[in-house]
Amino acid sequence: MATRIQFSRHGGPEVLEQVDVEPLAPAPGEVLVRNHAVGLNFIDTYFRDGLYTPPSLPSGLGTEGAGVIEAIGEGVSGWQPGDRVAYATGPLGAYAEYHNLPARHLVRLPEAIGFEQAAAVLLKGLTVQYLLRQTHRLEAGQTVLFHAAAGGVGSIACQWARALGARLIGVVGSAEKAERAQALGAWATIDSSREDVVQRVLELTEGRKCPVVYDSVGKNTWETSLDCVAPRGLLVSFGNASGAVTGVNLGILAQKGSLFVTRPTLASYADSPARLQGMADELFELIASGAIEVEIGQRFALAEAAEAQRRLAARQTTSSTVLLP
The missing domain is CATH 3.40.50.720 (NAD(P)-binding Rossmann-like Domain)
Structure with a gap:
């Protein structure tokens, strides 16, 4: 059994509940990732409170995380169990020990980048990449x-x-x-x-x-x-x-x-696995070189997701926040 944070109705952080679930085998085209760190983002609260509508309820939460591939589904190529990966897009459900998502949303995580670093920076960093390097090529x-x-x-x-x-x-x-x-x-x-x-x-x-x-x-x-x-x-x-x-x-x-x-939106720019990986590679190179420092202001246990969201909404957090399964 594995821990997952979900919600069955819209509302404040109090609607988040911790449940134990059996990880599902990945469907065709999917991978099962064992999360080592999960990113906390303000958009997560929009799904929870109903501003954005999840596909169905009960629903998982979160789209950003980093970890290791546990299993791959039929038709998945280029990936294998044990690969270090990160993701910032895809279906809701990152607030969990294990997350199933289509392989096209994964990026390869170099050894120089830690799991917590990746979960703290990937969504924001990819956003900056398309803003400064694609929407307008800053010189x-x-x-x-x-x-x-x-x-x-x-x-x-x-x-x-x-x-x-x-x-x-x-x-x-x-x-x-x-x-x-x-x-x-x-x-x-x-x-x-x-x-x-x-x-x-x-x-x-x-x-x-x-x-x-x-x-x-x-x-x-x-x-x-x-x-x-x-x-x-x-x-x-x-x-x-x-x-x-x-x-x-x-x-x-x-x-x-x-x-x-x-x-613009990230989805319109990271619209293929190759383009997504290229964007991530540019971000990771800058982090590895020291040009970009990833600041993690808070770390919460996955079970403390509701408290983490309360502090985020109350502007009581600094820099990035990660959840640790």
């Missing part, structure tokens, strides 16, 4: 604006931009977060709690604004972000922490300088 000397620069994705973006020789202006919500973003590699920071973001961008860029603005906040920062994009520049809206952006008047893009806007 040395470019100046870009990045909202929530001290958060999980932002902290990796600061380091990655520094490694590329780019100048990242990080928008943060406090002096402490500004200090953290700068320590991680932000070229400059803007404290939105006491500074005018648009005015500071104009000052920092000598009136040119930014060719690219990365915005994971959504509704509350939409207009501000548009005002920070240079003519013919790009606004990358990749999250909705404050609510979804709706009712967009496309004429505004013309008024503000023939701007481009995209709403």
